Amino acid sequence: MKKLTLLLLSFVLAFTLKAQDGKKLLKDAKKELATYNQNVAANSANLEAALKALNEAFQDPAVESDPEAWLTKGELYNEIIDANFKQSLIDPNHKNGYPDAAMMATKAFEQALAKSVKKGQTKSALKGLNVSETNLYNIGANMYDAQNYKGSYNNFKEAIRISEVLKSNQNESRLDDEKLKDELYFYTLVAGSLAEEKDGLIPYAEYLYNKGTDKSYVYQVLHEIYTAKEDDANAEKYLKEGRVKFPEETGLLFAEINFALKKGKLDELILKLKEASALEPDNLTIINTLGSVNEQLAKKNLEAGDTVKAEEYNKEALKYYELVIEKDPTNFDAQYNIGAYYYNQAAKMAGKVNDLAQDYTAQGTKKYNAAKAEMTGLFEKALPYFLKADELNKEDNNTILALREIHVRLGKIDAANAYKERLDALKN
Numbered sequence: 001m002k003k004l005t006l007l008l009l010s011f012v013l014a015f016t017l018k019a020q021d022g023k024k025l026l027k028d029a030k031k032e033l034a035t036y037n038q039n040v041a042a043n044s045a046n047l048e049a050a051l052k053a054l055n056e057a058f059q060d061p062a063v064e065s066d067p068e069a070w071l072t073k074g075e076l077y078n079e080i081i082d083a084n085f086k087q088s089l090i091d092p093n094h095k096n097g098y099p100d101a102a103m104m105a106t107k108a109f110e111q112a113l114a115k116s117v118k119k120g121q122t123k124s125a126l127k128g129l130n131v132s133e134t135n136l137y138n139i140g141a142n143m144y145d146a147q148n149y150k151g152s153y154n155n156f157k158e159a160i161r162i163s164e165v166l167k168s169n170q171n172e173s174r175l176d177d178e179k180l181k182d183e184l185y186f187y188t189l190v191a192g193s194l195a196e197e198k199d200g201l202i203p204y205a206e207y208l209y210n211k212g213t214d215k216s217y218v219y220q221v222l223h224e225i226y227t228a229k230e231d232d233a234n235a236e237k238y239l240k241e242g243r244v245k246f247p248e249e250t251g252l253l254f255a256e257i258n259f260a261l262k263k264g265k266l267d268e269l270i271l272k273l274k275e276a277s278a279l280e281p282d283n284l285t286i287i288n289t290l291g292s293v294n295e296q297l298a299k300k301n302l303e304a305g306d307t308v309k310a311e312e313y314n315k316e317a318l319k320y321y322e323l324v325i326e327k328d329p330t331n332f333d334a335q336y337n338i339g340a341y342y343y344n345q346a347a348k349m350a351g352k353v354n355d356l357a358q359d360y361t362a363q364g365t366k367k368y369n370a371a372k373a374e375m376t377g378l379f380e381k382a383l384p385y386f387l388k389a390d391e392l393n394k395e396d397n398n399t400i401l402a403l404r405e406i407h408v409r410l411g412k413i414d415a416a417n418a419y420k421e422r423l424d425a426l427k428n
Contacts, residue, residue: 003234008012018353021060022057022058022059022060022063022069023060023062025056025064026053026057026063026072027062028049028050028053029050029051030076032046032053032078033046033047033050033080036050036083039080041347045096050076050108055075058073064104065115067111068116068121070111070112071108071124073283074108074109074112074128077108078131078132080101081102081105082097082398083136084098099151102135102139102155102158103158106129108128109125109126109202110125111226112128113125113129113328114163114312122288124211126166126169126171129171132162133159133163133174133175135154136156136293137159137174139155139182140156140187142152150191150197153191153195156187156191157192158190158298159184160175160184160204163181181349182211186204186208186215186217187207187278189201189205189217189313193217200223201221202225205218205221205222205225206222207419216245216246216249216252217251218249219238219239219242219252220242220244221306223235223239223252225254226238236259238274239265242255250280253272253276254276257289261293266293266296266297267297269293273289279295284331284334287323288334289318291292291317291320292337297313298312298317301313309402317337317341320340321338324340324364329388330392332389332392333393335385335388335391336398336399339384339386339399340402342378342382342385343386343402343405343406345373346376346378346409349371350375353375356368356371372379375412376409379406379410380407382402384409385400386402387403397426398403400423401419401423404419404420404423
């Protein structure tokens, strides 16, 4: 029995020592942090020591269960934030080595709130969360300015969550100001969208939408979210509402263009593209797309047997490609597309030429020569555009292939072989 009592006493002694070690480590962390705060630039080693002591302190169960210890931890992280903020005022090039400090402080104060047994502890934890709410917003704003959109989104999102924790505890929040709340929700939405975190954005977007937002971007993001979810009904709903409310907003117009393209609504797409081109007359991508869509309509009508309408659309496509080259002769797509237009016209005649080659009558020979001359003329029209396209991009297989075929048709075998060698080299 004496031995057992001795063992129990040893256990209590060991536990007491461990608890004392945890509390001592907390004091050490405070001292190291105080030294760090005296000279943030020079005393970074003291911050490392403070954080090390802090982490080790919370390995002690007595510290981990103590709300006062969690309050201390939150306060220490807030001191780190304050020190970095002051240093950034002195040195604009100062880099915050602890961007997660506000997140860590928030977790600590929430633990203190959960473990509080005294009214004073609860009050201190909520006061700490009030500070965290502001710090999360400020850090998120700094990250947004630095184009760290994912970090910005995470901090903004956490600031919103903490505002809800504060309100559920009948405590004031900076988001009691409706203007600030609307602003934070909007920038949370923008940062999350830029960070491609669309899955979690619906609550922020719908909050702003339900308030009758004056920001067109809200409608655009809602459209993008539901498009990604393949919920075309909602995607179209928000897009149409946005276009009615913000008719001059190009972001929504381009979203409408992409949606029409996805749905294959080509006639509707041309109207939207013309509208976009009127707003941005120097946007060559729009003009090129107008050419491409007209080509698709030409193909669609040709397949339906309407050759007249097909030719109208082809000529319209050519008009847009020529307009692009007029504005920018170095535009590869337009050069290639015009070359392809004439090349395809020539290729369509190849079957006719081959059929006429079988007619050895005088009239058949005459028709053959005329058709062949027309086909050759079209290949010759295509040639300078493909040569320019090749000059702009030496590694485009389709351009080189077209040039090889044209030179074969024109009887320039040496040049055709040279293009073949280039094709073979690209394959290897």
